Every structure is written in structure tokens, then in C-alpha cells.
Amino acid sequence: MGSSTQPKLPVIDLFSENLNLNSNSWGTKCDEVRHALEEYGCFIAMYDGVPCEVRDAMFLATQELFNLPTEVKVLNIIADAPYSGYVGQQPMAPLYESFGIEDVTTKEGVESFTKLMCPSGNQSLSESVLMYSTAVAKLHYIVMKMITKSYGIEEHYEAMHGSTTYLFKPTKYLPAQGAEKMLGITPHTDKSFMTYLTQDETNGLEICTKDGEWVEVDYPSSSSFVVMAGDAFMAWTNGRIESPNHRVMMAGDKERYSTGLFATIKDHIIQVPQQLVDENHPLQFQAFDHYKYMNFSIYTPEGMSSKCPIKTYCGT
Ligand SMILES: O=C(O)CCC(=O)C(=O)O
Ligand SMILES: [Fe+2]
Numbered sequence: 001m002g003s004s005t006q007p008k009l010p011v012i013d014l015f016s017e018n019l020n021l022n023s024n025s026w027g028t029k030c031d032e033v034r035h036a037l038e039e040y041g042c043f044i045a046m047y048d049g050v051p052c053e054v055r056d057a058m059f060l061a062t063q064e065l066f067n068l069p070t071e072v073k074v075l076n077i078i079a080d081a082p083y084s085g086y087v088g089q090q091p092m093a094p095l096y097e098s099f100g101i102e103d104v105t106t107k108e109g110v111e112s113f114t115k116l117m118c119p120s121g122n123q124s125l126s127e128s129v130l131m132y133s134t135a136v137a138k139l140h141y142i143v144m145k146m147i148t149k150s151y152g153i154e155e156h157y158e159a160m161h162g163s164t165t166y167l168f169k170p171t172k173y174l175p176a177q178g179a180e181k182m183l184g185i186t187p188h189t190d191k192s193f194m195t196y197l198t199q200d201e202t203n204g205l206e207i208c209t210k211d212g213e214w215v216e217v218d219y220p221s222s223s224s225f226v227v228m229a230g231d232a233f234m235a236w237t238n239g240r241i242e243s244p245n246h247r248v249m250m251a252g253d254k255e256r257y258s259t260g261l262f263a264t265i266k267d268h269i270i271q272v273p274q275q276l277v278d279e280n281h282p283l284q285f286q287a288f289d290h291y292k293y294m295n296f297s298i299y300t301p302e303g304m305s306s307k308c309p310i311k312t313y314c315g316t
Contacts, residue, residue, distance in 0.1 A: 007215050009207065010036040011044045011224070014142060027150075033143060034150035034241075041244030042207055042228040044220065045143070050135040055222060057128035059200050062170035063257055065099060065117060065125070073099070075116045082191070082294035083167055083262065095174040095184050095250055104133040104168040104261070133168050136196045136225070136261045140164070143194070143227055151237075156273040163268035164193070166261055173204060173248060173256040184248030184256065191294045191309075192230030192262035198222075202256035208245040231310040232265060232293065235285035238276040243310075265290040288314040 012032055020026060036043035065073070076086040076099055084100040103109025107130060114126045141161065148157045176182040184204055197205065198219070205217040205226065217226060234243045250256060271287040296302070297309035306312040 007209060007213065009040055009042060009044050009215060009217060009226070011046060011220060012036060014045045014047045014139070015223075016048055019142065030146040030150040033146040037147065037227075037229055037241045040207065040209065041234075041242050042226055042246075044217070045139065045225045045227045046220070046223055047139050047142075047225055048223055049138050050132060050223070052222065054128060054131045054135065055198075057124060058132040058259070059257060061122070061125040061128050062099075062259065063172070063200075065170065066097060066172045068117060072117060076101075076113065081167075082291065082298050083169065089174075093183065093185055095176070095182060096171065096248075097173075098169050098171040101129070101168045101170075103165055104129060105137050105166045106130075129168060132259075133166055133261055137164075137166055137263070139196060139225065139227075140166075140194055140261075140263050147241075151273075151276060153273040153275050156275075160265055160268055160270070163265050164263050165266045166263055167192075169260045169262065171258050171260070173202075173250050173258075175253045175255050176250040177253065181249045181251045184250045187245050187247040189234075189243040189245055190228060190230040190260075190262065191232070191297050193232040193236070193265050193290065194263045195226075195228040195230055196261040196263075197226040197228065198224070198259055200257040202252075202254045204248045204250050204256050205258070206247050206249055208247075210242075214247075230262070231297070232270060232288075232290045235288065235310050235314060236270050236272060238272045238281055239284045240276060240281065264294070283316050285310070286314045286316060 070088065073086045081102045084102045087098050089095065089097055101113045110126045110130045114122050118125065144157055144161065148154045173184040187208065203216065203218060206214045207217060208214055229241045229243045231243045234241060269287050270290055272283060272285055277283045293310065293313050296313050302312065303309045
């Protein structure tokens, strides 16, 4: 639980009954989303688009994946897709383990992963991951509609939305085992366009504010998601929304399961909309290809050692 003296992330109600595009309050809500992102680079969305059964089935099916033998888990290697594949415990992050599953809002994408992990089939895994990802991708569309409305750049987004692909990353963290607090995942910004995080039961995610303070994320309910800007989104918004530094700290004797859905932009050059460039906001980023950026930041020595790889890659 986060302590009450700590700053808290904004919580925004995106329940379907309260989202009426024709209501007077719609514009205010869109501004609320934008301001939360401008201040923290993320917020907690309350969203009822993922039925409880789908969420529970997804967590159950993905948790079973971690029990597979290592020689099976490492089969999840997909060439040329940044972040896809299996990552086992490493010296830098001994508690951490994850699968990256590409193209997860399509039946083909999910089934090709399932076939690798469970050659005799696993319908529950395929169905629950597909249903979960499709529902969270709808949340992404809502969030993008709101931000682009608030900035008055709706027309710039539609083409990009058609080029969005989704990577799903179930993650397991081992317990800290008596140690006071242990790093689950090292501080980083996401290289995605946008990320949607949720967790099973155990807390651990922390977000760094602009003042350098770490905020412990306390998910208010199982219908809540952390909506987080990635580096590509930071560049697209001309730096008005910054991708926040975040990490996972493990404490206590419980393991932790979380999942991230990473929206990425494929085969589409990302360009800052001209409405976001003016005297007070000179152009900060050149047009870029998101996949090339991810490969730069993850696989090249220059990208890996840069404090802000998106600026190194395409900053003006
Ligand atoms: O486990 C979490 O809550 C966060 C994971 C994360 O930051 C990532 O996978 O990029
Ligand atoms: Fe992250």
C-alpha cells in the first residue's frame, strides 16, 4: 500500500457509462486525461471494458506459462520483433521473468505463440489473451481519442491508429525473500507508444515524478489500469508528455504477476503534428520509424548507454 503522505497518481473514471462523447463534460474529461499525462506521464484509468472472467482467465493462463520447463519457455524467440521473446532471470534482475508476445490482438498472433508453448493446444490461453488484449486495445483507442481531442489533433491520429500493433508481456517477479526491498525491474522508460499495465494482487510498481520522487502505485481495484506514455508518444507530442521513469520494487514474501500491453506503431513514420509546434514549443523531434527506434534503443551500444535514447535517436 502507498503511504498517505506520498503523492498519488491521478485516478480517472473511464467507465463506459460516464463516457458520452456528446455530453458537455466530455471535453473536460479529455483535458483531465491530457493534464494527468502532462504532469505524471501516466495515470490510473478505471475501465470496465475487461470482464472479470477474462482478466482472471488471462492471469491464470499466463501464470501457468511460467511453470513450463525452461527449454520450452526459451522457444518463444521471434526474430526482428523488439521485446518479443522470453526473458529469464538475469544477474541485473534476478527476480524478473517475462514473455513478450507480438501481434496479440490477432488470432494468428496469439495462436502462433500458443503453438510454440503448448504444441497440443491451449484454448484458454489463446482465447483469454486475445480477449484481454482486444479489450485493453479499446481502452487505448479511447485514451487516444481523448488526448487528441484535447490537443485538437484528432485528424493526425486516425492513420496512426490503423498502424498500431500490440505486444503483450506477462511478467512474474519472485519474492524479495527477507531482503528489505529488492529491485524487480530496473528504472526505465518504455520504448512503446503507450503502455497499459495491470497486476494480479501484489504491489511493487513505482513511478518517478518530475521532482524525482518515487510514487508507489496502489491499484484501486481490479478494473484499474496504469496508462503510461512511452518514448514514441513523448516524441509524437513534441515532448509535451514525457515518458516517466518507473521501476518495480519487491518486498515481502509474495510473488508478483503483472501484465503490460504495449501499443507500437508499425510501418508508419511518426511525425509531430504541426499544431504542437509553436514559439513556446519549438520542434524537438524529427520524424522517425518506431520499430527502428526500438531496435536502436534496445540493441545498439549508443541506444543502450543513452540517458534519453529517443532524444539521441531523433531529437532536433
Ligand atoms: O510489472 C510492472 O508493473 C511494470 C513492468 C514494466 O515496467 C515493463 O514491463 O516495462
Ligand atoms: Fe516499463
